[in-house]
Amino acid sequence: MRDGHGLSLLLESAGDRSRNDDYVPASRLLLARLRDVEAVVLAVVVPSARLVEPSEDEGAPLGGPVDLADVPDVEELRLRITGAQDRVGLPAGAKKDGNKRQRLQLRLAVPGYGPDSADRLAEYLADPVVAPPLDGGVTLTVDGLLTEIGRLKRHRTPDGRASLHKPLALLWMADRIATGGTRLVAWPEFRRGFGAFLREFAPATSRTTPEYPFWHLGSSRLLWEVHGVAGVPRAADRTAAAGLTRQAAVLLRDEAVRGTVIDLVVNRYLSGDLRVPPRARDVLRPLVGVRIRTVSGQPNMVLAMNSDTVTVGTKQSPEGQPVPLVEVQKGLDLLVGQRSVGVNVEELGYRSAFVGAVLATLPTARVAMNPATIALGGSEVVDPSIDATDAVTQVKIRKEQARLRKLLAGGRDVAPCALCGDEYPIEFLVAAHVKRRAVCADSERHDLLNVAMLACGFGCDILYETGWITVDSTGRVRTAPLNGVPDAFRDRTSALTGRPCRAHHTNSEPYFAWHRTTIFRGSSHQGRRVVGPTGRTSL
Helix, strand or coil, X not given: CEECCEEEEEECCCECCCECCCHHHHHHHHHHHHHHCCCEEEEEECCCCCXXXXXXXXXXXXXXXXXXXXXXXXXXXXHHHHHCCCCCCCCCCCCCCCCCCCCEEEEEEECCXXXXXXXXXXXXXXXXXXXXXXXXXXXXXXXXXXXXXXXXXXXXXXXXXXCCHHHHHHHHHHHHHHCCCCCEEEHHHHHHHHHHHHHHHCCCCCCCCCHHHHXXXXXXXXXXXXXXXXXXXXXCCCCCEEEECHHHHHHHCCHHHHHHHHHHHHHHHHCCCCCCCCCHHHHHHHHCCCEEECCCCCEEEEEEECCCXXXXXCCCCCCCEEEEHHHHHHHHHHHHHHCEEECCHHHHCCCHHHHHHHHCCXXXXXXXCCCCEEEECCXXXXXXXXXXXXXXXXXHHHHHHXXXXXXXXXXXXXXXXXXXXXXEEHHHEEEEECCCHHHCCHHHHCCHHXXXXXXXXXXXXXXXXXXXXXXXXXXXXXXXXXXXXXXXXXXXXXXXXXXXXXXXXXXCHHHHHHHHHHCCCCCCCCCCCCCCCCHHHHC
């Protein structure tokens, strides 16, 4: 039956005089048929009594929304549902068990069936036929997933800053999927869990409003779904649920895909200042089929993209002309390397107008005229857990290490060391300060994406910490003189020479310069300044 903004299944109670003798087999059969159409049980209600799903403070017998497609044993679920209702209606402290066959209402979300198709769902449950295609029959591929994520529509503040809530919600969900969590989350759990994530990682100026991404991510229909509510949820909407579509969740369970998604989210939306140039293909993929404008306001339509070129339609050539991807990549490299670039043939090539239009779509890009220029703005990422003082306990140090590692790794379980480039599980990486925290100003300590890097515990962290290696102004690892050291030490250290440092970029260079002139054993200035305790113990 139709139930407000969703669907419900009503199962009449069993009792004396042979009333609904088929209660048990009927409930088992209905759950099995609902599983066949990948239904989600949002909540179980005992009409005229109270929710089987209790209040937030009591916990939830069903553990939140139940995705029936992931339930291997329907009978076990049936027993959980009926077992949760036997105390309903009994006075507090009653020793006798209650009725386990009461009238039940299952609030549902069923792919392919909306509130207006309740009769059609009832017909299917009574006489099953082939299930309707999910997601409108569209198959979500990895490229499609990346395109959806790259096209997120975000709210902008009056000063032009784009909200980070949607990208952060996707990172939170990716972490949830990686740790075996369900793809759908009840609103109370989302409000608590993602709300805490927002407070920890969103900029200090952001409001903690988890309700907005919960609802508004639903505009990306292949990526996100919302059930049991018709708008931004309120505290009373306990049975509302939202999360990844089934196809998106299946793709994200693959570690390689999840890593690609995390990289895309971090580089496109969360890097207040791009540290490395993004790939032209990643920037252009979400723009296919989109009209973008040049700095002078002329429309360019991105029609298609293949392995080497992107096809661009203009007023003069609406059918499209090819532009080599390498030209777009050169523009990205210039912009990230120089922090600003002129939109002209000398700097961006013969398709400078289109390349400039692409650069202007980057999240922190700012356009200026006379002359036409695109520059990268910055936004500080603040970890509010770091105190303004140096007096931190070892317990707080360990907590901050974990939080900072998670931020730098983008929520991944495996990440590369910034110095050697090898990938390690996150617990074997140290969130090392490029410039020691003890001598950082407060503003520098909060500049986390620039002043900190991930260094492995297999030598790189301690070698950098003690000054045996550093990073030069070109972003390459340099080693101190290795005269008189053991062979194994020399081999390990010299193997790092010349490697590119993933954490080096324009905004982190001042911190690396401090290390070169203060800590590095190959510097003529080494040892002349008091640097305080090590970065690891003072983090």
